Amino acid sequence: MDPRSEVLLRQAELFQGPLLIAGAPPDGLLAQLPQAHAWTWHAGDHALLESRFVGRCHCAVEPPAVDVPTAVLFLPKSRELAAYLLTTLAARLQGGTLYVVGEKRGGIESVARHLQAFGKPRKLDSARHCQLWQVSVEQAPQAAALHTLAKQFELSLPDGPLQVVSLPGVFSHGRLDRGTAVLLRHLEALPEGHVLDFGCGAGVLGAAVKRRYPGSHVTMLDVDAFAVAASRLTLAANGLEAEVVQGDGIDAAPLDLEVILSNPPFHTGVHTDYQASENLLQKSAIHLRKGGQIRLVANTFLHYKPIIEAALGNCQVLEEADGFRIYQATR
Incomplete structure (x- = not known):
């Protein structure tokens, strides 16, 4: 207990x-x-x-x-x-x-x-x-509407500024984290089709991909209700439409995906937990279609390459910068 x-x-x-x-x-x-x-x-x-x-x-x-x-x-x-x-x-x-x-x-x-x-x-x-x-409780406060606690910031991307809206409790609340910043440099030449933003947080990757590849169907998935709400606010702030789903890990994701993008989480509360990220890598082949691709960012101290190779038979490092690596593999 x-x-x-x-x-x-x-x-x-x-x-x-x-x-x-x-x-x-x-x-x-x-x-x-x-x-x-x-x-x-x-x-x-x-x-x-x-x-x-x-x-x-x-x-x-x-x-x-x-x-x-x-x-x-x-x-x-x-x-x-x-x-x-x-x-x-x-x-x-x-x-x-x-x-x-x-x-x-x-x-x-x-x-x-x-x-x-x-x-x-x-x-x-x-x-x-x-x-x-x-x-x-002798002096009950006035309840604050959640959207009034949102923090909004703007990202300068090659195809124009992107508005990001985050909510309390969402990873990297009110700012762009360094890992996602590195991965945003590697969104070129993505196969068009069904794209999954796994662990979407405030929806940075999903919104950026949907705007850059409007013909793709983007699904944004997170375990946290506050992240799901923030992703919807980010999409709305940019006039974009995508599917936003709350679910527990990769098992809640669709099948027959063309691309999985992720800055996968590895913390739960004050405890370190790698299970969601490792499940994503181990089960990626189940959710990707033949020729589909996973592209993700991870801290350099996380040994993800052997797990990706075991699941998909290949893995390459696209970049190593600022304490992060960009991994790519194809089913």
């Missing part, structure tokens, strides 16, 4: 009534809190929770319409996302109680100053390298 869930269950008597758990981990916590509902924005976590607790799970950028006097936030790594979630939950809890649980290395010790805006916070527990905080 997640150590944060273990800390909650040390105070289980506080959580037996109607309850909303935001950022709920995909463990057995809900089995011990029978009146709790889960809110997550991670497609994989939602699928696991829904398979065990049917009808008690919600996956979106906004909380479900359940009337509860108590909520628990599993503190996310992103400070911007944490601020949005705290405000959104507290706005619904006038006279109710908000709890926040998180790992010390995830920033839980700094949460008290955020909670002071709602009431008088107190630390209830500290164990498993985690802390549990509580505040009775």
Whole structure:
């Protein structure tokens, strides 16, 4: 069980009534809190929770319409996302109680100053390298519309400026990350057809490809609901249309693809996780049509070439720059 869930269950008597758990981990916590509902924005976590607790799970950028006097936030790594979630939950809890649980290395010790805006916070527990905080919401804030928290910036590309819109919690929020910047230099001579932007984030690659190759059908896929929402905003800001899908990894992608483009993720919260990226490489041949191509960027310390060669029988490095490599392989 997640150590944060273990800390909650040390105070289980506080959580037996109607309850909303935001950022709920995909463990057995809900089995011990029978009146709790889960809110997550991670497609994989939602699928696991829904398979065990049917009808008690919600996956979106906004909380479900359940009337509860108590909520628990599993503190996310992103400070911007944490601020949005705290405000959104507290706005619904006038006279109710908000709890926040998180790992010390995830920033839980700094949460008290955020909670002071709602009431008088107190630390209830500290164990498993985690802390549990509580505040009775005496001053419920005004909920902020998510789109008002978006950050927009402009990229200068060879075919003109591209507007990018990102949301709290999305990778590289409000700026272009160095890996994607390198990959944007290698969009020439892409086969036209069905293109997948895997781990689309704010939609930089998918939007750039759709504008450069308007005849291609572009699918943008991410596990995170905030990334999916940001990608749709980026497309709209540039007058572009593409398919945007929330799903858990390459298994959620279409088949018979002409191109897979990716700056694949390898972090989950405060923990390092390579599974989604390695699954992408290992299963790329299943999703590419004969002659289809994968082109991706990765940190130089990640040993992806042998995995790509094992899956597709070939792999070349197009460029190595700024601590990144561009890999290309053909099925």
